[in-house]
Amino acid sequence: CERQDGRPFRQRLLVVANRLPVSAVRRGEDSWSLEISAGGLVTALLGVKEFETRWIGWAGVNVPDEIGQKALTKALAEKWCIPVFLDEEIVHQYYNGYCNNILWPLFHYLGLPQEDRLATTRSFQSQFAAYKKANQMFADVVNMHYEEGDVVWCHDYHLMYLPECLKNHNNNMKVGWFLHTPFPSSEIHRTLPSRSELLRSVLAADLVGFHTYDYARHFVSACTRILGIEGTPEGVEDQGRLTRVAASLWFFNCLRHQFPIGIDSLRFQNALLVPQVQEHIKELKERFSGRKVMLGVDRLDMIKGIPQKILAFEKFLEENPNWRDKVVLLQIAVPTRTDVPEYQKLTSQVHEIVGRINGRFGSLTAVPIHHLDRSLDFHALCALYAVTDVALVTSLRDGMNLVSYEFVACQEAKKGVLILSEFAGAAQSLGAGAILVNPWNITEVAASIAQALNMSAEEREKRHQHNFHHVTKHTAQEWAEMFVSELNDTVVEAQLRTSK
Ligand code: ADP
Ligand code: F6P
Numbered sequence: 001c002e003r004q005d006g007r008p009f010r011q012r013l014l015v016v017a018n019r020l021p022v023s024a025v026r027r028g029e030d031s032w033s034l035e036i037s038a039g040g041l042v043t044a045l046l047g048v049k050e051f052e053t054r055w056i057g058w059a060g061v062n063v064p065d066e067i068g069q070k071a072l073t074k075a076l077a078e079k080w081c082i083p084v085f086l087d088e089e090i091v092h093q094y095y096n097g098y099c100n101n102i103l104w105p106l107f108h109y110l111g112l113p114q115e116d117r118l119a120t121t122r123s124f125q126s127q128f129a130a131y132k133k134a135n136q137m138f139a140d141v142v143n144m145h146y147e148e149g150d151v152v153w154c155h156d157y158h159l160m161y162l163p164e165c166l167k168n169h170n171n172n173m174k175v176g177w178f179l180h181t182p183f184p185s186s187e188i189h190r191t192l193p194s195r196s197e198l199l200r201s202v203l204a205a206d207l208v209g210f211h212t213y214d215y216a217r218h219f220v221s222a223c224t225r226i227l228g229i230e231g232t233p234e235g236v237e238d239q240g241r242l243t244r245v246a247a248s249l250w251f252f253n254c255l256r257h258q259f260p261i262g263i264d265s266l267r268f269q270n271a272l273l274v275p276q277v278q279e280h281i282k283e284l285k286e287r288f289s290g291r292k293v294m295l296g297v298d299r300l301d302m303i304k305g306i307p308q309k310i311l312a313f314e315k316f317l318e319e320n321p322n323w324r325d326k327v328v329l330l331q332i333a334v335p336t337r338t339d340v341p342e343y344q345k346l347t348s349q350v351h352e353i354v355g356r357i358n359g360r361f362g363s364l365t366a367v368p369i370h371h372l373d374r375s376l377d378f379h380a381l382c383a384l385y386a387v388t389d390v391a392l393v394t395s396l397r398d399g400m401n402l403v404s405y406e407f408v409a410c411q412e413a414k415k416g417v418l419i420l421s422e423f424a425g426a427a428q429s430l431g432a433g434a435i436l437v438n439p440w441n442i443t444e445v446a447a448s449i450a451q452a453l454n455m456s457a458e459e460r461e462k463r464h465q466h467n468f469h470h471v472t473k474h475t476a477q478e479w480a481e482m483f484v485s486e487l488n489d490t491v492v493e494a495q496l497r498t499s500k
Helices: 040-046 066-077 088-107 117-145 162-169 195-203 213-227 265-271 275-287 306-319 341-361 378-387 403-409 442-453 457-473 476-499
Strands: 012-019 022-028 031-036 052-058 081-083 151-155 174-178 207-212 235-238 241-249 292-299 327-334 369-372 390-393 417-421 435-437
Touching: 012 040, 012 117, 022 066, 031 066, 040 476, 052 117, 066 081, 081 117, 088 117, 117 162, 151 162, 151 476, 162 174, 162 195, 174 476, 195 213, 207 213, 207 476, 213 235, 213 241, 241 476, 265 378, 265 403, 265 457, 275 378, 292 306, 292 378, 292 403, 306 327, 306 341, 306 442, 327 378, 341 369, 378 403, 390 403, 390 442, 403 417, 403 457, 417 442, 417 457, 435 442
Parallel strands: 012 052, 012 151, 052 081, 151 174, 174 207, 207 241, 292 327, 292 390, 327 369, 390 417, 417 435
Antiparallel strands: 022 031, 235 241
C-alpha cells in the first residue's frame, strides 16, 4: 500500500505492555530522565521498526501529582510512548502481588513462595481485583488513543484481562495478545482461583501467540479442561467464534502460523564495529588475557537459575584444578522487581554463594567470579558478548531467552560456545548449536563447562553457524510483521464467516 505522497503506508500499531521501553527517573518537580528498561519483551519490540508504533504502558514510577504527570507524558511522547499512571497501592497489589508473586512463579513451574503460601492464598481475591482494575486502566488509555484501523497488540501475563476489556468497549478492534513467558501445563493453571476468567478474557482476542508449540498446546488444553471448549487445528472455537492460537516455534515446521521471535541482530553486529566498542573489547582482552571468559547476563530473577549456575561453576573448579587460574566467570545480574520479598532473598543468596566460592578459590590477585548487580549499557554488553568463550544460560524455566540470541549475534569472530537450559524456549531454536543442559543437575552443567572449554575449533564453528543462521534470519521485525499480518487475516476471515 502507498500513501498519497507515494511513501509506503505503515500500519499503526498500538503496543500495550505493562512496561514501557523506557523507565522514568524523577529529576525535579517537572523534569524527568528516561532510561532504557531491561527485559526480553523490550528487546524484541525495540527491534520492530516498520510500523507507526505507539507504546502504551507503565513508566515504572509512581507519579501522584498533576505537574509530574504532565511533564512525564510530554517527555514520553517524544519516544512515542503513552503512560498509564498506576498508584502505589495498585502497583503493590497488581504488579508486585498478582503478577510477580502469583502468576510469574506459577507460569514458571516454581509454585507459590514457600514461606507465605497461606498469606498469598488469602490475598488472591484482593490482588486479582487489583489486577482487573489495572487492566481496565490500560484499556481506558488504549481506548483514548485508538483510531479505526489500528492493530492493538497486548503483551504478557500482566495483561491477560485486557483483551476482554478492549472487546467489551469496541468489538471491532483488532486485538492480538502474545505471551512472553511459558504457558504452564493445564494441571498448573487449574490451581489458579481465577483460572476461568483469565482464559475467557484471553480468548476475547482475535489472535493469541506463544513462544513455543508446547505453550500453545498447554493453553488449548487448559481451555478444553477448564472451560470445556474444544481446540481445533486453527485455535479455540466457542459457539462459532474462533480465537486463533499460534506459536513462534513449531517442532515439525508446521508453516501456516509460524512467527519466530528474534532480536535486531544487525544492531548487535554493527555495534561491534563502533570504535568505542572495539576499544572496550581490546581492554577486556588485556584484562582477562590468559583466562577463558565465561559469561552470564540475566535479570536477577529466580527463574534464571543463577545460584544453580554458580554452584555448577564451583563444581567444575573443584573437579578441574588445572582450570582454576585459567577461567573467570562474569555474572552480570540487573536487579529486578526489588519490592517482591522472593527477589530480595535471591539477591542475598547469590551474594553469599559468590563470596564463599571466591573465598575458596580466589587468590590475592584474582577471583574466579566477578558478580555485578547492575545493568550494562548496550555497547558494554556487546563488547562483553564478543570476548566471551562460553555463555551460560541456565534458566530453570524461561519463555524464550533472548540473551542467548544476543550472544550468538556477537560471536562471528570468536565462535564461542553456548550452554543453554533445556527449559528455555530458545532450546527449541538454538538447541542444535548449543550444549543443552538440565540446570537443576549441577554435575551435568559442570561437565558441560569442561566440554565447552575443551571443544575443538571445528566443532565450535559448526555449532555457531547453525545458531548464527537462525538468529540473523529470524529477526524481531519479521516476528512482528508475521504476527500483525496473521492478525489482519484472522479478522478478515472472521468477518467473511459472519457475513455468510
Ligand atoms: P527476560 O525477558 O526474562 O528478562 P531475556 O533473556 O529474553 O529475558 O531478555 C533479557 C534482556 O534484558 C536482554 O535484552 C538483555 O540484554 C537485557 N539484560 C539482562 N540483564 C542485563 C544486564 N545486567 N545489563 C544490561 N542488559 C541486561
Ligand atoms: O519477558 C518477561 C518479562 O516479564 C517482560 O514482560 C518484562 O519486560 C521483563 O520480563 C522484565 O520484567 P519487569 O518489567 O517486571 O521488570
